[in-house]
Amino acid sequence: MDLAKLIRTIPDFPKPGIQFKDIESITENPEAFSFVINEFSKAMESLLVDKILVLDARGFLFGAALGLQCELPIVMARKTGKLGGECVTESYSLEYGEAEIQLQKTAVTPGDKVMIVDDLLATGGTAKAAAELVSQVGGHVSLIAFVIELEGLGGREKLHDHSIFSLVQF
Numbered sequence: 001m002d003l004a005k006l007i008r009t010i011p012d013f014p015k016p017g018i019q020f021k022d023i024e025s026i027t028e029n030p031e032a033f034s035f036v037i038n039e040f041s042k043a044m045e046s047l048l049v050d051k052i053l054v055l056d057a058r059g060f061l062f063g064a065a066l067g068l069q070c071e072l073p074i075v076m077a078r079k080t081g082k083l084g085g086e087c088v089t090e091s092y093s094l095e096y097g098e099a100e101i102q103l104q105k106t107a108v109t110p111g112d113k114v115m116i117v118d119d120l121l122a123t124g125g126t127a128k129a130a131a132e133l134v135s136q137v138g139g140h141v142s143l144i145a146f147v148i149e150l151e152g153l154g155g156r157e158k159l160h161d162h163s164i165f166s167l168v169q170f
């Protein structure tokens with residue numbers, strides 16, 4: 001399936017100069033959505049994975065579908081203030097300013113092998129922060145999987161300590 005052709009690009013959103021990749025062009029198409037989840041399953045086939053960590057918010061869609069298909073537990077990394085209970089926190093840089101994500105301390109057990117799922121890799125700041133959350137609670141990252149990778153923004157380099165999978169590159 002030619003995902004690159006299918007994925008809509010919205011120019012100058014959310015600000016001028018950004019080519020926004022609209023993943024709704026995948027989720028609204030059951031055949032394409034299924035294709036993505038099957039490709040993710042294949043990518044993790046030979047790896048040991050105990051849990052899927054899904055990233056707020058569009059990563060939830062793909063990670064939840066994958067976790068259910070693979071019969072694995074699904075846990076969430078969320079923007080600060082959205083999760084209850086005791087959490088670990090990581091800050092990361094955005095184009096303008098800083099952001100923070102959190103994980104509940106009990107979401108990952110020390111020694112757990114965790115696959116992280118998000119919709120898109122740009123600069124890698126979000127995924128790197130998520131990987132740090134996993135380390136903070138004693139887990140290991142088996143794979144970080146993205147539907148889309150935007151090349152030339154340094155994301156893959158930032159995540160050089162980890163195995164990365166992306167389905168379509170722009």
Ligand code: AMP
Pocket residue numbers: 018019020021022056057058118119120121122123124125126127150155
């Ligand atoms: P980054 O931390 O720079 O790798 O950014 C990744 C996050 O920002 C992902 O969770 C995406 O949802 C979002 N994002 C960044 N750039 C784009 C883009 N051009 N189109 C759609 N989403 C984007």
